[in-house]
Amino acid sequence: MTPRARLGRLLNDALHRVMAEDDSVFVLGGDVADPQGGTFKITAGLAKAYPSRVFGTPVGGAAVLGVANGLALTGEKAIVEIPSGGSVAQSFDQILTMSSRLVSMYGRTLPIHLVVRCLVGSGQGDGAAHGRSPQRHFLGVPDLHLFELSPVHDPGEQLAAAIGLGRPSVFFEPRSLYGRYPLTPRAEPGVEVTGPFGGSRWMRLVVGAGAGGPSGVAAEVTVFCTGGTVARSVRAARALAATGVTVQLFVPSRLFPFDLEPVTGFVGPGSLVSVVDDGPGPAGWAGAVAAALATRLWGTLRKAPVLLASAASVVPAARELEDRVVISSTDIVRRLVRELETP
Known part of the structure:
Protein backbone atom coordinates (compact mmCIF):
# COMPACT_ATOMS: atom_id res chain seq x y z
CA MET A 1 0.00 0.00 0.00
CA TYR A 178 -11.80 8.21 -0.51
CA GLY A 179 -9.74 11.38 -0.85
CA ARG A 180 -7.38 10.59 2.02
CA TYR A 181 -3.97 9.00 1.88
CA PRO A 182 -3.20 5.87 3.93
CA LEU A 183 -2.09 6.59 7.47
CA THR A 184 1.56 5.62 7.86
CA PRO A 185 4.29 6.76 10.28
CA ARG A 186 5.69 8.89 7.45
CA ALA A 187 2.28 10.47 6.83
CA GLU A 188 1.57 10.89 10.55
CA PRO A 189 4.85 11.63 12.37
CA GLY A 190 4.69 10.71 16.03
CA VAL A 191 2.19 7.92 15.45
CA GLU A 192 3.54 4.39 15.71
CA VAL A 193 1.60 1.77 13.74
CA THR A 194 1.92 -1.98 14.39
CA GLY A 195 -0.15 -5.04 13.53
CA PRO A 196 -2.26 -6.66 12.33
CA PHE A 197 -3.42 -8.76 15.27
CA GLY A 198 -5.95 -11.61 15.18
CA GLY A 199 -8.85 -12.43 12.91
CA SER A 200 -10.17 -8.87 12.98
CA ARG A 201 -6.69 -7.73 11.87
CA TRP A 202 -6.49 -4.99 14.46
CA MET A 203 -3.93 -2.26 13.84
CA ARG A 204 -2.40 -0.58 16.90
CA LEU A 205 -1.57 3.12 16.83
CA VAL A 206 0.39 4.65 19.70
CA VAL A 207 0.54 8.41 20.22
CA GLY A 208 2.63 10.00 22.96
CA ALA A 209 5.42 9.00 25.28
CA GLY A 210 4.37 5.34 25.22
CA ALA A 211 5.25 4.92 21.54
CA GLY A 212 7.63 2.02 21.35
CA GLY A 213 5.57 -0.97 20.39
CA PRO A 214 4.14 -3.68 22.64
CA SER A 215 7.11 -3.36 25.01
CA GLY A 216 6.71 0.42 25.40
CA VAL A 217 5.26 2.31 28.33
CA ALA A 218 1.67 1.26 29.09
CA ALA A 219 -0.89 3.61 27.57
CA GLU A 220 -3.03 5.57 30.01
CA VAL A 221 -5.92 5.72 27.53
CA THR A 222 -6.99 3.02 25.04
CA VAL A 223 -9.39 3.90 22.23
CA PHE A 224 -11.15 1.37 19.97
CA CYS A 225 -12.40 2.97 16.77
CA THR A 226 -13.37 2.09 13.20
CA GLY A 227 -12.02 3.40 9.89
CA GLY A 228 -14.36 6.35 9.59
CA THR A 229 -13.40 7.75 13.00
CA VAL A 230 -9.64 7.11 12.89
CA ALA A 231 -8.62 10.63 11.83
CA ARG A 232 -10.76 12.22 14.54
CA SER A 233 -9.47 9.75 17.15
CA VAL A 234 -5.85 10.43 16.16
CA ARG A 235 -6.41 14.19 16.45
CA ALA A 236 -7.90 13.63 19.90
CA ALA A 237 -4.95 11.41 20.87
CA ARG A 238 -2.51 14.12 19.77
CA ALA A 239 -4.32 16.67 21.92
CA LEU A 240 -4.12 14.35 24.94
CA ALA A 241 -0.49 13.50 24.20
CA ALA A 242 0.33 17.22 24.30
CA THR A 243 -0.73 17.15 27.98
CA GLY A 244 1.46 14.13 28.72
CA VAL A 245 -1.18 11.40 28.32
CA THR A 246 -0.15 8.38 26.26
CA VAL A 247 -2.92 7.02 24.03
CA GLN A 248 -3.16 3.82 22.03
CA LEU A 249 -5.81 3.17 19.39
CA PHE A 250 -7.03 -0.12 17.95
CA VAL A 251 -8.64 -0.18 14.50
CA PRO A 252 -10.18 -3.37 13.03
CA SER A 253 -10.44 -4.40 9.39
CA ARG A 254 -13.37 -6.68 10.23
CA LEU A 255 -16.07 -5.21 12.45
CA PHE A 256 -17.99 -8.44 12.94
CA PRO A 257 -17.40 -11.02 14.15
CA PHE A 258 -14.85 -9.11 16.22
CA ASP A 259 -11.91 -10.85 17.86
CA LEU A 260 -10.68 -9.05 20.99
CA GLU A 261 -8.43 -11.75 22.46
CA PRO A 262 -5.24 -10.70 20.59
CA VAL A 263 -5.41 -7.07 21.74
CA THR A 264 -6.74 -7.10 25.30
CA GLY A 265 -3.24 -7.92 26.54
CA PHE A 266 -2.15 -4.44 25.47
CA VAL A 267 -4.62 -2.83 27.89
CA GLY A 268 -2.75 -2.29 31.12
CA PRO A 269 -4.27 -2.28 34.62
CA GLY A 270 -5.89 1.03 35.46
CA SER A 271 -6.20 2.10 31.82
CA LEU A 272 -9.15 4.22 30.70
CA VAL A 273 -10.83 2.42 27.79
CA SER A 274 -13.12 4.11 25.27
CA VAL A 275 -14.94 2.94 22.14
CA VAL A 276 -15.86 5.42 19.38
CA ASP A 277 -18.84 4.98 17.04
CA ASP A 278 -19.73 7.22 14.08
CA GLY A 279 -23.39 6.21 14.40
CA PRO A 280 -25.79 7.35 17.12
CA GLY A 281 -25.42 5.72 20.53
CA PRO A 282 -25.94 3.69 22.56
CA ALA A 283 -26.61 0.55 20.48
CA GLY A 284 -24.21 -0.54 17.77
CA TRP A 285 -20.64 -1.71 17.22
CA ALA A 286 -19.20 0.45 19.98
CA GLY A 287 -21.75 -0.79 22.49
CA ALA A 288 -21.06 -4.43 21.61
CA VAL A 289 -17.29 -3.97 21.86
CA ALA A 290 -17.58 -2.00 25.10
CA ALA A 291 -19.71 -4.76 26.66
CA ALA A 292 -17.23 -7.44 25.58
CA LEU A 293 -14.29 -5.42 26.93
CA ALA A 294 -16.05 -4.86 30.26
CA THR A 295 -16.68 -8.59 30.57
CA ARG A 296 -13.09 -9.53 29.76
CA LEU A 297 -11.28 -6.80 31.69
CA TRP A 298 -13.60 -6.11 34.61
CA GLY A 299 -11.59 -5.44 37.76
CA THR A 300 -8.49 -4.27 35.90
CA LEU A 301 -9.82 -1.14 34.19
CA ARG A 302 -9.89 2.36 35.65
CA LYS A 303 -13.69 2.35 35.18
CA ALA A 304 -16.29 0.88 32.84
CA PRO A 305 -15.50 1.42 29.12
CA VAL A 306 -16.60 4.86 27.91
CA LEU A 307 -18.92 4.86 24.91
CA LEU A 308 -18.45 7.82 22.55
CA ALA A 309 -20.97 8.12 19.72
CA SER A 310 -22.77 10.63 17.57
CA ALA A 311 -26.00 12.15 18.86
CA ALA A 312 -29.24 10.18 18.56
CA SER A 313 -30.49 12.36 15.74
CA VAL A 314 -30.83 12.46 11.99
CA VAL A 315 -27.81 14.11 10.37
CA PRO A 316 -28.65 17.70 9.30
CA ALA A 317 -27.55 18.94 5.88
CA ALA A 318 -26.31 22.27 7.23
CA ARG A 319 -22.65 21.82 8.12
CA GLU A 320 -22.85 23.84 11.33
CA LEU A 321 -25.74 21.69 12.56
CA GLU A 322 -24.07 18.51 11.33
CA ASP A 323 -21.02 19.33 13.45
CA ARG A 324 -23.24 19.35 16.53
CA VAL A 325 -24.54 15.85 15.80
CA VAL A 326 -21.56 13.87 14.51
CA ILE A 327 -18.90 12.80 17.03
CA SER A 328 -15.82 15.02 16.66
CA SER A 329 -12.24 15.02 17.93
CA THR A 330 -13.21 17.85 20.29
CA ASP A 331 -16.03 15.73 21.71
CA ILE A 332 -13.63 12.84 22.24
CA VAL A 333 -11.04 15.00 24.01
CA ARG A 334 -13.55 16.70 26.28
CA ARG A 335 -15.13 13.44 27.41
CA LEU A 336 -11.84 11.63 27.97
CA VAL A 337 -10.36 14.54 29.92
CA ARG A 338 -13.46 14.59 32.11
CA GLU A 339 -13.22 10.84 32.68
CA LEU A 340 -9.51 11.08 33.52
CA GLU A 341 -10.24 13.81 36.05
CA THR A 342 -13.09 11.84 37.66
CA PRO A 343 -12.13 9.08 40.13
Whole structure:
Protein backbone atom coordinates (compact mmCIF):
# COMPACT_ATOMS: atom_id res chain seq x y z
CA MET A 1 0.00 0.00 0.00
CA THR A 2 1.73 3.18 -1.16
CA PRO A 3 1.06 6.51 0.62
CA ARG A 4 1.27 8.31 -2.73
CA ALA A 5 -2.15 6.94 -3.78
CA ARG A 6 -5.38 7.98 -2.13
CA LEU A 7 -7.66 5.32 -0.65
CA GLY A 8 -10.30 5.73 -3.37
CA ARG A 9 -7.69 5.05 -6.04
CA LEU A 10 -6.34 2.07 -4.10
CA LEU A 11 -9.84 0.62 -3.85
CA ASN A 12 -10.37 1.11 -7.60
CA ASP A 13 -7.04 -0.63 -8.25
CA ALA A 14 -8.13 -3.48 -5.98
CA LEU A 15 -11.38 -3.97 -7.92
CA HIS A 16 -9.45 -4.06 -11.22
CA ARG A 17 -7.05 -6.61 -9.75
CA VAL A 18 -9.83 -8.87 -8.44
CA MET A 19 -11.63 -8.86 -11.79
CA ALA A 20 -8.42 -9.46 -13.73
CA GLU A 21 -7.48 -12.44 -11.58
CA ASP A 22 -10.91 -14.09 -11.38
CA ASP A 23 -13.34 -14.15 -14.32
CA SER A 24 -16.16 -15.33 -12.05
CA VAL A 25 -16.39 -11.91 -10.38
CA PHE A 26 -19.31 -9.66 -11.38
CA VAL A 27 -19.91 -6.02 -10.36
CA LEU A 28 -23.45 -4.62 -10.09
CA GLY A 29 -25.07 -1.38 -8.99
CA GLY A 30 -26.48 1.92 -10.10
CA ASP A 31 -24.05 3.93 -12.22
CA VAL A 32 -21.16 1.46 -11.78
CA ALA A 33 -20.72 1.30 -15.57
CA ASP A 34 -18.57 3.81 -17.45
CA PRO A 35 -18.52 6.71 -18.00
CA GLN A 36 -19.98 7.29 -14.53
CA GLY A 37 -17.84 4.62 -12.86
CA GLY A 38 -19.79 4.60 -9.61
CA THR A 39 -21.00 7.44 -7.43
CA PHE A 40 -17.42 8.33 -6.45
CA LYS A 41 -15.61 6.78 -9.43
CA ILE A 42 -14.54 3.72 -7.45
CA THR A 43 -15.63 1.40 -10.29
CA ALA A 44 -14.19 3.62 -13.04
CA GLY A 45 -12.77 1.67 -15.97
CA LEU A 46 -14.22 -1.69 -14.95
CA ALA A 47 -17.00 -1.72 -17.55
CA LYS A 48 -14.56 -0.82 -20.29
CA ALA A 49 -12.13 -3.55 -19.28
CA TYR A 50 -14.73 -6.23 -18.43
CA PRO A 51 -17.93 -5.28 -20.32
CA SER A 52 -19.61 -8.67 -19.88
CA ARG A 53 -19.22 -8.65 -16.09
CA VAL A 54 -20.16 -5.10 -15.05
CA PHE A 55 -23.85 -4.21 -14.90
CA GLY A 56 -25.24 -0.74 -14.29
CA THR A 57 -28.66 -1.23 -12.71
CA PRO A 58 -31.78 0.85 -12.06
CA VAL A 59 -32.37 2.14 -8.55
CA GLY A 60 -33.78 -0.78 -6.59
CA GLY A 61 -31.62 -2.32 -3.89
CA ALA A 62 -33.76 -5.40 -3.29
CA ALA A 63 -33.79 -6.37 -6.95
CA VAL A 64 -30.04 -5.81 -7.35
CA LEU A 65 -29.27 -7.91 -4.27
CA GLY A 66 -31.63 -10.59 -5.54
CA VAL A 67 -29.59 -10.87 -8.74
CA ALA A 68 -26.35 -10.87 -6.74
CA ASN A 69 -27.67 -13.61 -4.45
CA GLY A 70 -28.54 -15.67 -7.51
CA LEU A 71 -25.05 -15.24 -8.93
CA ALA A 72 -23.43 -16.22 -5.64
CA LEU A 73 -25.74 -19.21 -5.19
CA THR A 74 -24.73 -20.59 -8.60
CA GLY A 75 -21.02 -20.37 -7.84
CA GLU A 76 -20.18 -16.93 -9.23
CA LYS A 77 -18.84 -14.01 -7.17
CA ALA A 78 -20.76 -10.76 -6.89
CA ILE A 79 -19.73 -7.29 -5.75
CA VAL A 80 -22.60 -4.82 -5.35
CA GLU A 81 -22.27 -1.07 -4.85
CA ILE A 82 -24.86 0.62 -2.62
CA PRO A 83 -24.46 4.40 -3.14
CA SER A 84 -25.32 5.51 0.40
CA GLY A 85 -26.00 4.31 3.91
CA GLY A 86 -29.55 5.58 3.55
CA SER A 87 -30.40 3.44 0.54
CA VAL A 88 -28.98 0.21 1.98
CA ALA A 89 -32.28 -0.19 3.83
CA GLN A 90 -33.84 -1.16 0.49
CA SER A 91 -31.46 -4.12 0.38
CA PHE A 92 -31.69 -5.11 4.04
CA ASP A 93 -34.36 -7.77 3.57
CA GLN A 94 -32.39 -9.55 0.85
CA ILE A 95 -29.16 -9.40 2.88
CA LEU A 96 -30.78 -10.57 6.12
CA THR A 97 -33.32 -13.04 4.77
CA MET A 98 -31.44 -14.48 1.81
CA SER A 99 -27.72 -13.62 1.60
CA SER A 100 -26.84 -14.64 5.15
CA ARG A 101 -29.01 -17.77 5.07
CA LEU A 102 -27.92 -19.17 1.73
CA VAL A 103 -24.78 -20.49 3.42
CA SER A 104 -26.62 -23.09 5.49
CA MET A 105 -30.30 -23.28 4.53
CA TYR A 106 -29.92 -26.13 2.02
CA GLY A 107 -28.80 -28.83 4.45
CA ARG A 108 -25.11 -28.38 3.68
CA THR A 109 -22.67 -25.50 3.81
CA LEU A 110 -22.49 -23.58 0.55
CA PRO A 111 -19.78 -21.03 -0.27
CA ILE A 112 -21.45 -17.68 -0.93
CA HIS A 113 -19.04 -15.15 -2.41
CA LEU A 114 -20.88 -11.84 -2.09
CA VAL A 115 -19.61 -8.40 -1.10
CA VAL A 116 -21.99 -5.49 -0.62
CA ARG A 117 -19.99 -2.26 -0.85
CA CYS A 118 -21.95 0.32 1.13
CA LEU A 119 -20.93 3.98 1.13
CA VAL A 120 -21.50 5.44 4.60
CA GLY A 121 -20.69 8.33 6.89
CA SER A 122 -21.22 12.05 7.08
CA GLY A 123 -19.08 15.14 7.29
CA GLN A 124 -19.83 16.37 3.79
CA GLY A 125 -23.23 17.98 4.23
CA ASP A 126 -25.09 15.00 2.77
CA GLY A 127 -27.98 15.30 5.18
CA ALA A 128 -30.39 12.73 6.58
CA ALA A 129 -30.85 10.78 3.34
CA HIS A 130 -27.19 9.99 2.65
CA GLY A 131 -25.09 10.92 5.67
CA ARG A 132 -25.86 7.82 7.70
CA SER A 133 -23.82 5.12 9.42
CA PRO A 134 -26.09 2.02 9.43
CA GLN A 135 -23.50 -0.56 10.53
CA ARG A 136 -25.42 -1.37 13.70
CA HIS A 137 -28.35 -2.86 11.78
CA PHE A 138 -26.18 -5.67 10.39
CA LEU A 139 -24.42 -6.69 13.61
CA GLY A 140 -24.94 -10.17 14.95
CA VAL A 141 -26.39 -11.75 11.80
CA PRO A 142 -25.07 -15.34 11.56
CA ASP A 143 -22.68 -15.92 8.63
CA LEU A 144 -22.68 -12.21 7.69
CA HIS A 145 -19.25 -10.59 7.99
CA LEU A 146 -18.79 -6.83 8.28
CA PHE A 147 -15.71 -4.89 7.16
CA GLU A 148 -14.93 -1.18 7.11
CA LEU A 149 -12.54 0.71 4.86
CA SER A 150 -9.70 2.03 6.99
CA PRO A 151 -6.74 4.37 6.49
CA VAL A 152 -4.46 1.90 8.29
CA HIS A 153 -5.43 -1.20 6.29
CA ASP A 154 -4.71 -2.08 2.67
CA PRO A 155 -8.03 -1.78 0.77
CA GLY A 156 -6.89 -4.48 -1.63
CA GLU A 157 -6.30 -6.94 1.19
CA GLN A 158 -9.64 -6.03 2.77
CA LEU A 159 -11.55 -6.56 -0.49
CA ALA A 160 -9.72 -9.80 -1.30
CA ALA A 161 -10.47 -11.13 2.18
CA ALA A 162 -14.16 -10.26 1.87
CA ILE A 163 -14.69 -11.77 -1.58
CA GLY A 164 -12.64 -14.85 -0.72
CA LEU A 165 -14.49 -15.70 2.50
CA GLY A 166 -17.17 -17.85 1.00
CA ARG A 167 -19.54 -15.95 3.28
CA PRO A 168 -21.61 -12.88 2.40
CA SER A 169 -20.14 -9.65 3.68
CA VAL A 170 -20.87 -5.94 3.83
CA PHE A 171 -17.90 -3.67 3.20
CA PHE A 172 -18.69 -0.25 4.69
CA GLU A 173 -16.81 2.58 2.98
CA PRO A 174 -16.78 5.96 4.75
CA ARG A 175 -16.88 8.34 1.80
CA SER A 176 -14.72 10.84 3.67
CA LEU A 177 -11.81 8.41 3.28
CA TYR A 178 -11.80 8.21 -0.51
CA GLY A 179 -9.74 11.38 -0.85
CA ARG A 180 -7.38 10.59 2.02
CA TYR A 181 -3.97 9.00 1.88
CA PRO A 182 -3.20 5.87 3.93
CA LEU A 183 -2.09 6.59 7.47
CA THR A 184 1.56 5.62 7.86
CA PRO A 185 4.29 6.76 10.28
CA ARG A 186 5.69 8.89 7.45
CA ALA A 187 2.28 10.47 6.83
CA GLU A 188 1.57 10.89 10.55
CA PRO A 189 4.85 11.63 12.37
CA GLY A 190 4.69 10.71 16.03
CA VAL A 191 2.19 7.92 15.45
CA GLU A 192 3.54 4.39 15.71
CA VAL A 193 1.60 1.77 13.74
CA THR A 194 1.92 -1.98 14.39
CA GLY A 195 -0.15 -5.04 13.53
CA PRO A 196 -2.26 -6.66 12.33
CA PHE A 197 -3.42 -8.76 15.27
CA GLY A 198 -5.95 -11.61 15.18
CA GLY A 199 -8.85 -12.43 12.91
CA SER A 200 -10.17 -8.87 12.98
CA ARG A 201 -6.69 -7.73 11.87
CA TRP A 202 -6.49 -4.99 14.46
CA MET A 203 -3.93 -2.26 13.84
CA ARG A 204 -2.40 -0.58 16.90
CA LEU A 205 -1.57 3.12 16.83
CA VAL A 206 0.39 4.65 19.70
CA VAL A 207 0.54 8.41 20.22
CA GLY A 208 2.63 10.00 22.96
CA ALA A 209 5.42 9.00 25.28
CA GLY A 210 4.37 5.34 25.22
CA ALA A 211 5.25 4.92 21.54
CA GLY A 212 7.63 2.02 21.35
CA GLY A 213 5.57 -0.97 20.39
CA PRO A 214 4.14 -3.68 22.64
CA SER A 215 7.11 -3.36 25.01
CA GLY A 216 6.71 0.42 25.40
CA VAL A 217 5.26 2.31 28.33
CA ALA A 218 1.67 1.26 29.09
CA ALA A 219 -0.89 3.61 27.57
CA GLU A 220 -3.03 5.57 30.01
CA VAL A 221 -5.92 5.72 27.53
CA THR A 222 -6.99 3.02 25.04
CA VAL A 223 -9.39 3.90 22.23
CA PHE A 224 -11.15 1.37 19.97
CA CYS A 225 -12.40 2.97 16.77
CA THR A 226 -13.37 2.09 13.20
CA GLY A 227 -12.02 3.40 9.89
CA GLY A 228 -14.36 6.35 9.59
CA THR A 229 -13.40 7.75 13.00
CA VAL A 230 -9.64 7.11 12.89
CA ALA A 231 -8.62 10.63 11.83
CA ARG A 232 -10.76 12.22 14.54
CA SER A 233 -9.47 9.75 17.15
CA VAL A 234 -5.85 10.43 16.16
CA ARG A 235 -6.41 14.19 16.45
CA ALA A 236 -7.90 13.63 19.90
CA ALA A 237 -4.95 11.41 20.87
CA ARG A 238 -2.51 14.12 19.77
CA ALA A 239 -4.32 16.67 21.92
CA LEU A 240 -4.12 14.35 24.94
CA ALA A 241 -0.49 13.50 24.20
CA ALA A 242 0.33 17.22 24.30
CA THR A 243 -0.73 17.15 27.98
CA GLY A 244 1.46 14.13 28.72
CA VAL A 245 -1.18 11.40 28.32
CA THR A 246 -0.15 8.38 26.26
CA VAL A 247 -2.92 7.02 24.03
CA GLN A 248 -3.16 3.82 22.03
CA LEU A 249 -5.81 3.17 19.39
CA PHE A 250 -7.03 -0.12 17.95
CA VAL A 251 -8.64 -0.18 14.50
CA PRO A 252 -10.18 -3.37 13.03
CA SER A 253 -10.44 -4.40 9.39
CA ARG A 254 -13.37 -6.68 10.23
CA LEU A 255 -16.07 -5.21 12.45
CA PHE A 256 -17.99 -8.44 12.94
CA PRO A 257 -17.40 -11.02 14.15
CA PHE A 258 -14.85 -9.11 16.22
CA ASP A 259 -11.91 -10.85 17.86
CA LEU A 260 -10.68 -9.05 20.99
CA GLU A 261 -8.43 -11.75 22.46
CA PRO A 262 -5.24 -10.70 20.59
CA VAL A 263 -5.41 -7.07 21.74
CA THR A 264 -6.74 -7.10 25.30
CA GLY A 265 -3.24 -7.92 26.54
CA PHE A 266 -2.15 -4.44 25.47
CA VAL A 267 -4.62 -2.83 27.89
CA GLY A 268 -2.75 -2.29 31.12
CA PRO A 269 -4.27 -2.28 34.62
CA GLY A 270 -5.89 1.03 35.46
CA SER A 271 -6.20 2.10 31.82
CA LEU A 272 -9.15 4.22 30.70
CA VAL A 273 -10.83 2.42 27.79
CA SER A 274 -13.12 4.11 25.27
CA VAL A 275 -14.94 2.94 22.14
CA VAL A 276 -15.86 5.42 19.38
CA ASP A 277 -18.84 4.98 17.04
CA ASP A 278 -19.73 7.22 14.08
CA GLY A 279 -23.39 6.21 14.40
CA PRO A 280 -25.79 7.35 17.12
CA GLY A 281 -25.42 5.72 20.53
CA PRO A 282 -25.94 3.69 22.56
CA ALA A 283 -26.61 0.55 20.48
CA GLY A 284 -24.21 -0.54 17.77
CA TRP A 285 -20.64 -1.71 17.22
CA ALA A 286 -19.20 0.45 19.98
CA GLY A 287 -21.75 -0.79 22.49
CA ALA A 288 -21.06 -4.43 21.61
CA VAL A 289 -17.29 -3.97 21.86
CA ALA A 290 -17.58 -2.00 25.10
CA ALA A 291 -19.71 -4.76 26.66
CA ALA A 292 -17.23 -7.44 25.58
CA LEU A 293 -14.29 -5.42 26.93
CA ALA A 294 -16.05 -4.86 30.26
CA THR A 295 -16.68 -8.59 30.57
CA ARG A 296 -13.09 -9.53 29.76
CA LEU A 297 -11.28 -6.80 31.69
CA TRP A 298 -13.60 -6.11 34.61
CA GLY A 299 -11.59 -5.44 37.76
CA THR A 300 -8.49 -4.27 35.90
CA LEU A 301 -9.82 -1.14 34.19
CA ARG A 302 -9.89 2.36 35.65
CA LYS A 303 -13.69 2.35 35.18
CA ALA A 304 -16.29 0.88 32.84
CA PRO A 305 -15.50 1.42 29.12
CA VAL A 306 -16.60 4.86 27.91
CA LEU A 307 -18.92 4.86 24.91
CA LEU A 308 -18.45 7.82 22.55
CA ALA A 309 -20.97 8.12 19.72
CA SER A 310 -22.77 10.63 17.57
CA ALA A 311 -26.00 12.15 18.86
CA ALA A 312 -29.24 10.18 18.56
CA SER A 313 -30.49 12.36 15.74
CA VAL A 314 -30.83 12.46 11.99
CA VAL A 315 -27.81 14.11 10.37
CA PRO A 316 -28.65 17.70 9.30
CA ALA A 317 -27.55 18.94 5.88
CA ALA A 318 -26.31 22.27 7.23
CA ARG A 319 -22.65 21.82 8.12
CA GLU A 320 -22.85 23.84 11.33
CA LEU A 321 -25.74 21.69 12.56
CA GLU A 322 -24.07 18.51 11.33
CA ASP A 323 -21.02 19.33 13.45
CA ARG A 324 -23.24 19.35 16.53
CA VAL A 325 -24.54 15.85 15.80
CA VAL A 326 -21.56 13.87 14.51
CA ILE A 327 -18.90 12.80 17.03
CA SER A 328 -15.82 15.02 16.66
CA SER A 329 -12.24 15.02 17.93
CA THR A 330 -13.21 17.85 20.29
CA ASP A 331 -16.03 15.73 21.71
CA ILE A 332 -13.63 12.84 22.24
CA VAL A 333 -11.04 15.00 24.01
CA ARG A 334 -13.55 16.70 26.28
CA ARG A 335 -15.13 13.44 27.41
CA LEU A 336 -11.84 11.63 27.97
CA VAL A 337 -10.36 14.54 29.92
CA ARG A 338 -13.46 14.59 32.11
CA GLU A 339 -13.22 10.84 32.68
CA LEU A 340 -9.51 11.08 33.52
CA GLU A 341 -10.24 13.81 36.05
CA THR A 342 -13.09 11.84 37.66
CA PRO A 343 -12.13 9.08 40.13
